[in-house]
Amino acid sequence: MPNKSLESISNALTSEQVFLEFLNRCIDEICGRKGPAYEVFKSSANWSLEEFKEFTKSIKIFFYEAVTKHWHKDELLENLDDLESSRQQLVLECLKIRKDEINVALQRDTCAISGPVLEDFDWSLKWVMGSSKLSSLREPLLTVDFHTSQGREKPTSISSETKPKINTVSLELDKQELKTLVSALQKAQDVLTSWQS
Incomplete structure (x- = not known):
């Protein structure tokens, strides 16, 4: 870890259970969920807001680098030399349990x-029964909502909110437009499949 004063900062969290909770909140933030809040942990530790931010940032950078650089145990311990051995073991256990989750979030x-990346989609089918001008019109229309997002902030940031912004793209398609869309998506899937093989 980059700062040699981290041992004294981490020791401010006297309870190992609170320290473990803090580590898990840091990983939650890397994974796009709510991270550690100063208000929650200040009662368990005697540290300033700046120390809290510094330690949070250092822990997140450690987890980020440990996963992206595929550190072995010796490298992990070398980068945790600022912490006492019991704290090192807690960090290693936490990393072991949640490494796959961090990896998925970083990928x-x-x-x-x-x-934009497709997060989810919703669809519905409606029948257009006609209007005053076209009373005999009966046509199915498919409404598709694509929910897309941009990437999150890098874990080196201190912000407590890393959720991606979700944008929705809505389409209304008749039968022919739907066939065209499905055909285009099948072609795209074929291209991706050929790249993977």
Whole structure:
């Protein structure tokens, strides 16, 4: 970890259970959920807001680098030499349990660099029964909402909110437009499949 005063900061969290909770909140923030809040942890530790931010940032950078650089145990311990051994073991256990989750979040952020990423979609089918001018019109229309997002902030930031902004793109398609869309998506899938093989 980058700062040699981190041992005294981490020791401010006297309870190992509180320290473990703090580590999990840091990982939650990397994964796009709510991170550690100063108000929650200040009662368990005697540290300033600046120390809290510094320690949070250092822990998040450690987890980020440990996963992206595939550190082995010796490298992990070398980068945790600022902490006492019991705290090192808690960090290692936490990393072991949640490494896959961190990896998925980082891959998702990397994929999002190139542009919007599809998060989810909703669809509904309606029948247009006609209007005063076209009383005999009966046509099915498909409404599709694509929910897309951009990547999250890098874990080196101190902000407590890393959720991606969700944008919704809505389409209303008749039968022919739907066939065209499905055909285009199948072609895109075929291209991706050929790249993977």
